[in-house]
Amino acid sequence: MPEFRKDPVVERWVIIAAERSKRPQSKLARTATTQSGICPFCAGNESMTPPPTLILADGKPSIHAATWSVRVVPNKYPALINQEFTALQTDGLYNSMNGAGVHEVIIESPRHVTAMAALSVTEIDLVLYAYQQRLLHLRRDPRWRYALLYKNEGVEAGATLPHSHSQITALPMVPTAPREEMEGAKRYFYSSGRCVYCDIVEREKKSGERVVAETERFIVFCPFASRVACEMWILPKRHWSCFEFGSRDDFPALAQLLRETLVRLSRGFDEPAFNYFLHNHPLDEPEKDHCHWHLEILPKLNHVAGFEWGSGCYMNPMAPEDAARLLRDVAL
């Protein structure tokens, strides 16, 4: 059974999930399900995955639907188990908890598409709508404090199945990365009365040198302190804390921009593997003035290696101003 463990020195949780070593294409297992030629995420192979927690058909949630656009299923090799969580076990030096959480896969199309950039705007809009529906669902369960939505596209980004999909993991705590961001944003808010992300958006619009694209409601830019080559953040231009409280008509515009951004990356840099994740407001808490959701896209163009692991500091071989110019110049 999976278990949360905390490092005895620093604020770092790990999930020890030995069951995941049985995954297809796991380097530990050294086998590949796709060698069988059967993709468990394609239409017609629904029996290869656990029963869905959400199906979108004709653009709407549905329980039973023979044909579907987006299908959300529990991860077959979950890092966390949907169960009651136990109190923190501590012996002074080592702390642990049982691995309670939710781990689901969002299958983004019934077709065997291997790049999100190859989905249509309508399909991506439905993926975002599925994100919203799952976040709204998870908010209702007081066990979960945070839900991370993320995507691994390409083997180098950690994808074990090529069929385009995202994942959502709900956790009983707010993990380090979004917590440190919220603490930083709160410090800024307390000292200035302003949302740091709103100020970053204003600043990027003004200078323009790191902006990749901008629409009426959203902006994409390479952040000032980009960790990796072609790192991009997508933010709503208006202050918007909880992704899942967006109105239904926000998502087509976001889908259009997300698709265009991924096409820029794919055409400009030879279809690199990438990760993205949504830093969103914690679940089940009153909305905070200093939280402002954003999607962070991290392409795998350069290796994160010993220096980064050892220091927590990043060596980025491409200035974000150069990356933004190259990405802007990609013909769409």
Next chain:
Amino acid sequence: MPEFRKDPVVERWVIIAAERSKRPQSKLARTATTQSGICPFCAGNESMTPPPTLILADGKPSIHAATWSVRVVPNKYPALINQEFTALQTDGLYNSMNGAGVHEVIIESPRHVTAMAALSVTEIDLVLYAYQQRLLHLRRDPRWRYALLYKNEGVEAGATLPHSHSQITALPMVPTAPREEMEGAKRYFYSSGRCVYCDIVEREKKSGERVVAETERFIVFCPFASRVACEMWILPKRHWSCFEFGSRDDFPALAQLLRETLVRLSRGFDEPAFNYFLHNHPLDEPEKDHCHWHLEILPKLNHVAGFEWGSGCYMNPMAPEDAARLLRDVAL
């Protein structure tokens, strides 16, 4: 010219070093020097690297030596430049500094050996001695607050040249990862009067289930909250803060254990790529009772992907107790 930039929300420095995209085998450059068949780190090709800052010949430092055992040279594509550093440039939202620092390569053998495990104990002893010499040298320069020693072995670990080598980067600040460790160790020390690493060593010796190997002076174990499969830490069993203050006769014993540990990993898990790094005491500060150097080895057996990037929490598919058992059982 390289530049340090600080994220406007969290404590995260990046080094924007566009010169590094010209490196051989950089995915951004998409060329490979080794295609020429000439390795710049092999004996005879010394003119392909900048002039050395240290040569070990006949086991001793030497400036001029036709034959050498270890050769330390400035990185040809440095992330940082050895220069005076400017004051922090700040405009309220974005902070930056010029990229002042030292970035050197430790060439571990004149022979074209591509795995550190294939070096002899004597050769590894000299590598450790070179680490010590460079740390002692860097300590004398008040500009540098911290030096990170690290290794990338294998393409998946970010190595751009196959010839076995390590790197050392001196920085004008103590970077996030070792600073957070020192803060955690200080909290523990203030509340218990003890070094947390000494207590971890005692605890691991007592239970034994995560111990990979133990000698008179050193111990190797898979840490309780291992981030990745087969993560291993090597520590001195006695309290020892600054690696570079070790006596000359400590290093052969450490070299023996390090070599044996890398052989276990290589034989047990099919020569995986790995990173290691030395978390050491900051430079140019009085020795602290809560600092205790350790070498962290992170094999690339499983991918670190969107979940880890987005959460700062790690999903590890192999319990450290299982990893330690497998590593212990490798025939040497």
